[in-house]
Amino acid sequence: MEEKLRALTDRVNQLARAYYVEDAPQVSDGEYDALFDQLLELEKEAGYSLPDSPTRRVGGEPLTAFLPHTHLGRLWSLDKVRTKDDLLAWGERVERLLAAAGAPKQDYALEYKFDGLTINLTYENGRLVAGATRGNGVVGEAILPQIMTIRSLPLTIPFAGKMEVQGECYMRLSVLADFNAKATEPLKNARNAAAGALRNLDPQVTASRHLDCACYNVGYIEGKTLTDQAEMLAFLREQGFPVSDYTEYFSSIQAVYDAIVAAEGRRETLDFLIDGMVVKVRDFQARQILGSTDRFPRWAMAFKFAAEETTTVVEDVTWEVGRTGKLTPRAHLEPVELCGATIRHATLNNWDDIQRKRIGIGSRVFLRRSGDVIPEILGAVPGDQPQAPIQKPEHCPACGAHVEHRGVHLFCTNSLSCRPQIVARLAHFASREAMDIEGFSEKTANQMVEELGFSAIAELYTLTPQRLEGLSGFGPKRIENLLSAIQNSKTPALGAFIFAIGIPNVGAKTARDLARHFGTLEALRQAPLDALLQIQDVGEVVAMSIRDFFQDPFIAGQVDKLLEEGVSPQAETKPQRQSPLTGKTVVVTGTMERMDRKQIEALIETLGGKAAGSVSKKTSLVVAGPGAGSKLEKARELQIPVMDEAAFFAMVEEDI
Numbered sequence: 001m002e003e004k005l006r007a008l009t010d011r012v013n014q015l016a017r018a019y020y021v022e023d024a025p026q027v028s029d030g031e032y033d034a035l036f037d038q039l040l041e042l043e044k045e046a047g048y049s050l051p052d053s054p055t056r057r058v059g060g061e062p063l064t065a066f067l068p069h070t071h072l073g074r075l076w077s078l079d080k081v082r083t084k085d086d087l088l089a090w091g092e093r094v095e096r097l098l099a100a101a102g103a104p105k106q107d108y109a110l111e112y113k114f115d116g117l118t119i120n121l122t123y124e125n126g127r128l129v130a131g132a133t134r135g136n137g138v139v140g141e142a143i144l145p146q147i148m149t150i151r152s153l154p155l156t157i158p159f160a161g162k163m164e165v166q167g168e169c170y171m172r173l174s175v176l177a178d179f180n181a182k183a184t185e186p187l188k189n190a191r192n193a194a195a196g197a198l199r200n201l202d203p204q205v206t207a208s209r210h211l212d213c214a215c216y217n218v219g220y221i222e223g224k225t226l227t228d229q230a231e232m233l234a235f236l237r238e239q240g241f242p243v244s245d246y247t248e249y250f251s252s253i254q255a256v257y258d259a260i261v262a263a264e265g266r267r268e269t270l271d272f273l274i275d276g277m278v279v280k281v282r283d284f285q286a287r288q289i290l291g292s293t294d295r296f297p298r299w300a301m302a303f304k305f306a307a308e309e310t311t312t313v314v315e316d317v318t319w320e321v322g323r324t325g326k327l328t329p330r331a332h333l334e335p336v337e338l339c340g341a342t343i344r345h346a347t348l349n350n351w352d353d354i355q356r357k358r359i360g361i362g363s364r365v366f367l368r369r370s371g372d373v374i375p376e377i378l379g380a381v382p383g384d385q386p387q388a389p390i391q392k393p394e395h396c397p398a399c400g401a402h403v404e405h406r407g408v409h410l411f412c413t414n415s416l417s418c419r420p421q422i423v424a425r426l427a428h429f430a431s432r433e434a435m436d437i438e439g440f441s442e443k444t445a446n447q448m449v450e451e452l453g454f455s456a457i458a459e460l461y462t463l464t465p466q467r468l469e470g471l472s473g474f475g476p477k478r479i480e481n482l483l484s485a486i487q488n489s490k491t492p493a494l495g496a497f498i499f500a501i502g503i504p505n506v507g508a509k510t511a512r513d514l515a516r517h518f519g520t521l522e523a524l525r526q527a528p529l530d531a532l533l534q535i536q537d538v539g540e541v542v543a544m545s546i547r548d549f550f551q552d553p554f555i556a557g558q559v560d561k562l563l564e565e566g567v568s569p570q571a572e573t574k575p576q577r578q579s580p581l582t583g584k585t586v587v588v589t590g591t592m593e594r595m596d597r598k599q600i601e602a603l604i605e606t607l608g609g610k611a612a613g614s615v616s617k618k619t620s621l622v623v624a625g626p627g628a629g630s631k632l633e634k635a636r637e638l639q640i641p642v643m644d645e646a647a648f649f650a651m652v653e654e655d656i
């Protein structure tokens with residue numbers, strides 16, 4: 001038994017390593033899942049799992065609090081420079097100090113400065129026994145269950161001595177984009193996403209963010225001597241730790257600077273955030289000679305790229321009305337330079353956010369910007385004394401209607417004739433992922449409402465050349481182009497139309513899922529909550545948004561008007577014959593004979609069903625073959641119908 005368990009654990013770990021660390025998958029996701037299920041089954045039989053079992057990574061019960069953790073070795077913070085002169089001055093000082101001590105000239109190691117959260121891992125007897133945040137460098141917070149969910153970090157290593165390894169945890173930008181495509185509350189930036197995930201008491205939340213880690217330092221080690229940075233990184237790699245692809249060594253500080261400039265140039269092409277570069281003296285003996293001040297080691301320096309965080313003063317707050325009537329506070333700031341741009345405005349998210357961040361008029365606040373994201377106010381600086389509180393609006397600043405508090409947001413209750421709402425709805429309706437009306441910008445939407453007095457989206461389809469004449473920027477050519485673009489938009493894909501009408505909480509992807517599932521607009525409009533909840537990724541909030549949206553008589557009228565004007569959404573796939581699988585969510589697990597699992601899943605989709613990867617209350621049917629494990633068990637637990645492969649094919653035989 002032990003042997004079987006060992007072999008299967010090793011196999012799954014090896015595949016996971018190929019996937020997460022080496023980025024070179026050796027099998028399909030389906031095959032991996034099948035092996036993973038087999039391992040779960042075997043562990044259940046055995047009544048235990050090995051210490052390095054990948055099944056331990058899925059995230060256990062939420063913690064009630066983080067406990068303090070004392071690091072074995074101190075985690076230094078680094079001194080920072082931002083200019084070439086300061087960097088060169090540091091290099092000269094290092095070289096002078098070494099020369100004075102009679103040491104030979106030394107190489108520098110240059111690495112990325114990942115913008116994430118620093119963690120400290122403790123290994124003992126080859127096992128990961130503790131994991132903590134950096135904290136103040138001496139004491140951090142214990143977050144081992146959270147850290148264990150990071151697939152690229154080894155749970156066991158060959159080296160048996162006691163050791164601490166430091167790394168920077170981060171979220172890949174591509175992972176963040178995937179996450180946000182499905183999330184109702186998108187995450188603002190990768191750094192906060194990673195830090196928030198690790199400092200979340202619930203390891204399941206951490207697991208759901210698919211974090212990565214780059215290890216860069218052995219802070220403490222017993223039973224082995226490492227002599228320089230290159231040897232240390234090689235040792236970390238050999239032990240199975242994820243290490244950044246980029247480390248370069250230079251013999252002069254000028255060459256280091258040139259490489260920093262080059263790195264800053266390719267910063268935007270990386271799949272992760274870096275906020276600077278770290279330069280270290282390569283040789284450990286030289287580091288000993290240089291020593292440290294009471295705050296920083298003298299042998300390392302962070303070169304920070306152009307500031308992404310600064311402070312400024314909130315001069316005023318105004319409220320802007322979006323297409324759902326949501327009022328978003330906009331902070332007007334004392335102009336400040338950040339990332340090479342002058343920032344005058346920033347978002348404050350919502351009323352509750354203002355309260356939480358304790359911001360008032362005249363507050364000095366931290367401001368952060370990463371990439372092209374809208375600058376965000378992080379909070380008031382410590383000890384801030386605002387001059388006046390920010391007033392909670394009682395009336396819509398655009399139309400004067402009564403304002404309502406729903407959840408954390410404020411809403412204008414006048415969806416009929418509040419102008420900014422109409423402008424925003426029009427612009428959204430015409431946008432690329434929606435009706436894709438070329439040449440129709442937010443500015444055009446504004447002209448339609450302000451100058452032509454539009455009160456409903458459907459009026460777009462009644463536009464004549466005469467009405468457009470005389471609008472600024474509209475010559476004969478532009479009028480012709482716009483009118484033909486509007487005409488051409490009359491047969492949108494159903495998913496695009498569902499997205500275009502702007503149901504709260506329904507993004508482009510969910511809209512496509514809805515279109516595929518229901519086939520027609522009418523079917524979606526009539527769908528009861530239960531039917532909506534059948535769809536993967538549609539939870540209660542989204543389902544209720546959809547239902548409330550279509551039940552609103554004003555909205556129903558607006559949608560009807562569009563249809564009356566000849567807008568005719570097209571089903572994305574040809575309407576299918578009814579099959580026994582129409583509208584069903586099916587999970588296939590275990591080994592299949594007649595076709596492989598991927599082919600069966602494709603068949604399910606062709607027959608109007610949805611193939612899902614995991615069993616939940618939304619699953620209609622589980623097709624189980626030999627070796628089916630936890631999914632089968634879950635299906636039985638939830639009393640979901642289960643059939644074998646033969647029964648499945650007998651059922652669908654007529655339809656294939």
Ligand SMILES: [Zn+2]
Nearest residue numbers: 396399412418
């Ligand atoms: Zn209003």
